Amino acid sequence: MTRAQSRTDIGAVDVLPLVRLAGVTKRFGQVLANDGISLSIMPGRIKALLGENGAGKSTLMAMLAGRFQPDDGHIEVAGERVRFASPREAIAAGIGMVYQHFMLVENMTVAENVLLGQEGGFVLHPAAMRRKVGELAERFGLGIDPGARVGGLSMGERQRVEILKLLYRESQVLIFDEPTAVLTPVEAESLFTALRTMSAQGKAIVFISHKLEEVLSLADEIAILRRGRIEGEFLASEIESPSELARRMVGRDVVLDIKREAVVHGRQVLDVRHLSGPGLDDVSFDLKRGEILAIVGVAGNGQQQLVEVVCGLSRPDSGEVDILGQSWAKFFQSRDWKGALAWIPEDRAGLATCRTLNLTDNLLLTTRQGFAQGQWLERARARETAKGIVREHNVQPGNIEAQAWQLSGGNLQKFVLGRELYREPRLMVAEQPTQGLDVSATEAVWQRLLEARKTAGVLLVTGDLTEALTLADRVVVMFRGRVMGLFPVTDTAQVERIGSLMAGLKE
């Protein structure tokens, strides 16, 4: 922390921010992705932008990078208002992005990638190009062979190429979108060293992350983004505990007033005992009919692996998983399409539906056995059913010939939910069911999940504490694949500690 403290005064003296956001707002349809965001990005500082998936981080960065224009508010570069019409203009203004998915040409060398578009002359001199890039890499402590083909490089090395591209263009502000997501721990450590070197040379670094530890170890300043708003901004040296950060990141203010009738709990539908495997460490819990069990935690702490096991995508390594009273192997061997398991994946446009199929075909994706007559499909009946779902769940536009991609996220989610409920599941797995949805769609989804309790047990995986505490009977907190706590939401003492548990603190 001494490093951060010795430099906290930089912001206090008369240094102009390189980039300033003033009340920047961005809407997508009804969804408010960014709501009046004001931030200052200072030279020589590392700013972390912390937030869950769907908090609006990527939208904010896309506006800085010139891919979107703000609906309201403005961006200032070195004190002057700017409006980026394209990424090119943002680059020219000294703002550079390193995306999660690298923009590199695999069949070209490191030097060619770095100098692409900046060759400085019509005729190329490969040796001089390699030398230039080599020197630049050395200056910022980014070890790399400029003559190597990018296709043969590791993810960490590719990221260095992306950084070199920005440095070569003399970007003053370098924005990293979840830079460690694709890196090994060792590579992440060397990235951090490089970021500190760049920051010491006066570059402003912004990095987006939802990993508390790396934010605390790297950042000078931390801004928390939640539901499109800045929830707080601190100097890293002011942070007392990671749990405070975690609690602020996921929040817990109730935004909707949902009536939650009590439902009598029935038989056990899911029983997980000592489940371990990749990303999972001795996980145990059970779920009964009439109950909603919320799995909460910062994304990437084993939730996805857990869902994959429960939904039959991956085999449990060790430990036991019983579904509807049957062992995992037996259940998935002879699974009924109806009256058993339904899953609402997080990726509703990719995993749950096919973009270019219409709603009837998307209905058939998981329910076709119900419409099969020998080798034939009863399409007329499927169309009627799809119409029924569209009507009952108020899916807009109310046209079953519409293709999945034509629906907004909220409407697509309502359709997916309707389809899965049509299967009359006794165990329902809902993954981030309201992520990115507007308020009315969120409310509709929540109501349906509560109704589903009458016939099913619901496993709700969510990064949104508000959602968990509104819907669930009991909560499981996960950290690094382990269950940190399992308690009813009425246990206020425990609920208060959720933030600490999510940060891995058990005290």
Added chain:
Amino acid sequence: MSPELIIALLAAAVQGAAPILFATLGEMLSEKAGVLNLGVEGVMALSAFAAFIVCHLTGSAVLGLFAGGFAGALLCGLHALVCQVFLGNQVVSGLALTIFGVGLSDFLGTPYVGVGTEGFRQFAVPLLSHLPMLGPVLFRQDAMVYLVYCAPVAVWFLLNRTSLGLGLRATGEMPAAAAAAGLNPQRLRAFGVMAGGFLCGLGGAYLSLAHTHLWSTGLSGGRGWVAVALVIFAFWRPGRAVIGALLFGGVMAFQLRLQAEGTNVPSSLLLMLPYALTVIVLVFSAARAKYLKTGHSAAPAALGVNIEPEG
């Protein structure tokens, strides 16, 4: 076989290779930019006619050559328009271009069948033509053959030693990366397709101006398809295209010679020879690519994939 015969055969092989090499390099340029152009056959046919008619009307072979080149560039510009502006399927558009080009050149050329042109005549290059073996094979040719000697070097230089070529290759591999670097992938692709079309057009012009010296239907005779296959055989490298083109030119010359000698082998079987070789060559290059296991394909990664507008 006498030495004279061998030299004559080799010289004929070089002449046979010339139009194929022009077209192969043209297709390569287009594919390097990411656009598959299956219209080469039609482009060659129509530009052969354009070269012939301009040469016939003006009496200038050089004007005819440029007419062929520009006809090729224009026709490929149509392909670029369909694929890039209207996001049409590259395979379908290319096939349509072939049918269109072949058909139109036959239609327009019908009144001229059998009409001769002066075109390019062979001349000996001083000094070089006296080299043993190489002299008579390489340096007693026409001006377009001398031009084709420069083409692979020029294409290689453009692709590998100029910023334009770097942008072109980036566009063929990953248009998004090129756009992120501030380049205009659409414009680069259009350039690649049309410059490639110009080269294919030169290949067509060669057929009517230097190869036959008179107009007849079906001049392109499948050479455009051979060029498409040769790009794969060459692993998208100009140097290897030379080897491939010579191989085909050689087989074509050999086949013609055999026919002229009057062998017992049916002529239709002999005519088939170059195309049988095409199939064999494709199998061979696929096997080789598998053997080498370089971990990447030699084909440009975004070949055949249209650039979708963002949004």
